[in-house]
Amino acid sequence: MDNYDYIVVIAKLAKAFKNDGETVGFGCEESSLPYQINIYRKINGSKTYCAAKAWCLWQIQSPLIDSGEHPEVIMLKADHVIEDELGRFPVGGWVRSSPILAVYDNCIFETGNTFYIAVGEGMQKQISAEDASSFF
Template identity: 30%
Template sequence: MNDFNAVTEMLYGDGEPMVGSAMADAQALAHMESLRLNTGFCLVRNWIWLDLDVTDAQRAVLAKTRRQPVMIYAHTVVYDSAGRWDAGDFVRTSPLLAFDDGFLFKTSNTTYVLLGDGVRKRVALETVGRIF
C-alpha cells in the first residue's frame, strides 16, 4: 500500500467501533472544568484510537516514560482549554499515558475527552507521522 492510501485508510477506513462519553459538549466542558486538572484538556469528536505498530526498541523508549504506543487522531476539536486548536480543527495526540473512565485519554500534557463514538485501528507509526 502506498503512503497516500495508507493515510487515507487510517483516516477514513473502517475500524472497530468504540464508545466514548455520551455527554453533550456543554456538559463535558462543565465536567472537565469541575475536575480542576493541572494540565490542559481538549474535547474531541469523530476520533480514531490508533494502536501503533512499533519495534521493540521504540516500545522500550516509550516504556521509560510510562507511555504506551497508542495515539488519538480526532477529526473535530470541540474545545481546547489551552487555545492551541480552534473548534473544528483536527488534532493528533502524543502517546498515551493513561486512559480513565472509558473516555479520558491522557498524554503527558493534555487530557483528551473522547466524545461520542469512535473507531479503533492498528497502524504503522510511519503512517501516523505523515499527518501534520
C-alpha cells in the same frame, strides 16, 4: 516524486484517516462534557484539556512494539475539536495526541501535557509507526 510515490502517499493517508476501524466502548455524551471536565480537573487540574468527537484510537504497530521490546503506544486522532482550553486547535479542526499514558472514566485520555475528552462513539485501528509519524 513520481506518480507511484503520490499513489503510495494517498493510500497511506486513506488508511490512516478514512478507513473505519472497530467501534469501541469509550466516549461520553456531549451533554456530559461539563461533568467530564470536572473529573479531569480533580485528577490533575494543572494540565489543560481538549474535547473532541469523531475520534479514533490509533494502536501503533512497529517491530519493537510487536516483539514486546517497547511498551504499547496508543494515540488519539479526532476529526472534530469541540473545545481546546488553550486554543491550540481550532473548533471543528482535527487533532492527534501524543501517546496516551492513562484512561479515566472511559472517555478521558491523559498524555504528557493534555487530557483529551473523547465525545461520542469512537473507533480503534492499528496503524504503522511510520504512517502515524509521517503525516505530522
